[in-house]
Amino acid sequence: MTTTLDMAIVPSGAALGAEVRGIDLSTPLDSAAFSRIEEAFNRHSVLCFRDQNLNEEQFLAFMARFDKVEKVPISDFAHPDYPDIFFVSNIRDGERSIGHDDAGAVWHTDMSYSERPPLISALHAREVPFENGIAKGDTHFASTAAAYDSLSDADKRRIDGLFALHDLGGRRANRKKDPSKRTDISPELELRRKKQPNVPHPVVRIHPVTGRKCLYVTKGECVGIDNMEEEEALSLIDRLARHIYRPPYRHTHKWRVGDLLMWDNCAVQHIATFDYKWPEHRRLMWRITVGAAPTH
Numbered sequence: 001m002t003t004t005l006d007m008a009i010v011p012s013g014a015a016l017g018a019e020v021r022g023i024d025l026s027t028p029l030d031s032a033a034f035s036r037i038e039e040a041f042n043r044h045s046v047l048c049f050r051d052q053n054l055n056e057e058q059f060l061a062f063m064a065r066f067d068k069v070e071k072v073p074i075s076d077f078a079h080p081d082y083p084d085i086f087f088v089s090n091i092r093d094g095e096r097s098i099g100h101d102d103a104g105a106v107w108h109t110d111m112s113y114s115e116r117p118p119l120i121s122a123l124h125a126r127e128v129p130f131e132n133g134i135a136k137g138d139t140h141f142a143s144t145a146a147a148y149d150s151l152s153d154a155d156k157r158r159i160d161g162l163f164a165l166h167d168l169g170g171r172r173a174n175r176k177k178d179p180s181k182r183t184d185i186s187p188e189l190e191l192r193r194k195k196q197p198n199v200p201h202p203v204v205r206i207h208p209v210t211g212r213k214c215l216y217v218t219k220g221e222c223v224g225i226d227n228m229e230e231e232e233a234l235s236l237i238d239r240l241a242r243h244i245y246r247p248p249y250r251h252t253h254k255w256r257v258g259d260l261l262m263w264d265n266c267a268v269q270h271i272a273t274f275d276y277k278w279p280e281h282r283r284l285m286w287r288i289t290v291g292a293a294p295t296h
Contacts, residue, residue: 001028008255009040015146016268017251018044025260026058032067039119041066042209045267046141046251049260052124056082059260059286067291070118073111074100079286088123088285090278100285104139107245108218109265110289113168115199117292119208121261128255130282136276137283139253139261141268142245144214148204151243156204158236160273163226163228165198170221200226201295203240207266208293214266215244216295244269266295 018040023029029037041047054062056079063069072086077099079085083221089099092244129136148156179263195289204224205216219241225233253261276283 001030002033003030004032005035007033007036008035009044011044011265012046012251014251015249016044016141016143017046017048017178018251020047021050023049023194025052025062026054029065039260041264044286045143045145046253046266047262048253049288050256054124054260054262056085056286059122059288060084062260063120063122063262063288063290066120070289070292072287075153081249084223084288086285086287087290088283089127089128090276090281090283091143092278092286101159101278102274104114104270105274106220107142107241107269107271108221109144109216109264109269112201112216112221113166113170113196113294114291115201116120116294117201117265118289119265120262121265121287121289122187122260123257124285125257125259125261125285127278127282127284128257128259129283131276131281136256136273136281137255137272139255140264140273141251141253141270143249143251143268144205144216144244145210145212145267146249147244147246148213150248158234159240160204162203162228163200164203164222164233165200165226166218166221167198167223168196170218170223170285173198197225205266205295207264210267212267214242216266217241217244245271 002023006022010019010021012018020037060069069084077087088098088103090101091098111117201216203217205214207214217237217240219238222237224230
């Protein structure tokens with residue numbers, strides 16, 4: 001059984017991110033060890049566990065210790081035997097991609113268009129593309145908490161109490177897509193997009209554990225602000241979104257096979273790097289989300 005004596009928490013040195021060393025997540029964790037992981041997660045917002053080789057049951061069991069595992073957003077890309085695991089992959093089976101192959105093409109926080117977005121997302125790297133010994137497909141993170149802290153007092157007063165409207169189809173509708181990276185939209189998702197109304201969330205979200213204030217706006221997905229003219233609202237959303245991913249608030253994760261990477265969807269935004277392509281490069285990640293909860 002893994003204890004706190006076995007672990008080391010190594011911060012990235014950036015505004016967020018840390019690596020947990022000396023741990024094998026396929027073995028049991030005592031309660032003190034798990035509590036230390038939780039504390040590190042709430043402090044650093046992004047945690048990496050290198051050199052893991054979890055099967056599906058072990059991955060699900062570890063994430064379920066944080067909170068309830070949520071249903072996958074697109075059932076077409078669910079693991080055929082473990083429907084709570086979502087495939088993020090560019091691997092194709094004939095004409096069909098086995099997973100969501102353009103997930104994370106813009107800065108975002110997972111499923112903010114939901115009334116109860118997941119607090120935590122996790123990816124377990126099964127296949128990572130390499131070229132000339134260098135891993136491709138980095139993931140970049142930005143601290144929404146650090147970004148809020150650095151706002152002027154005037155800006156903080158202006159956005160306090162505002163609600164932004166999050167649109168399920170906003171990301172796709174507001175960006176030009178490269179057809180070579182395109183995932184065909186399933187009838188299931190297309191129907192959801194047509195039926196689901198825009199969802200309001202606070203522009204300043206209070207973290208449910210740490211109490212820190214975090215900016216919760218995404219360009220494209222946020223299509224307006226309650227009780228504000230559209231032009232003014234979109235201008236403010238754009239300015240806040242660009243502020244979030246300024247370099248001082250960022251951390252880049254360089255993938256290895258076996259990584260388990262988890263992040264806090266209230267405290268961070270992320271974006272993927274698409275510098276790989278099928279069939280020269282293969283990428284397969286298992287994704288789990290946990291802890292869906294209201295934002296206010």
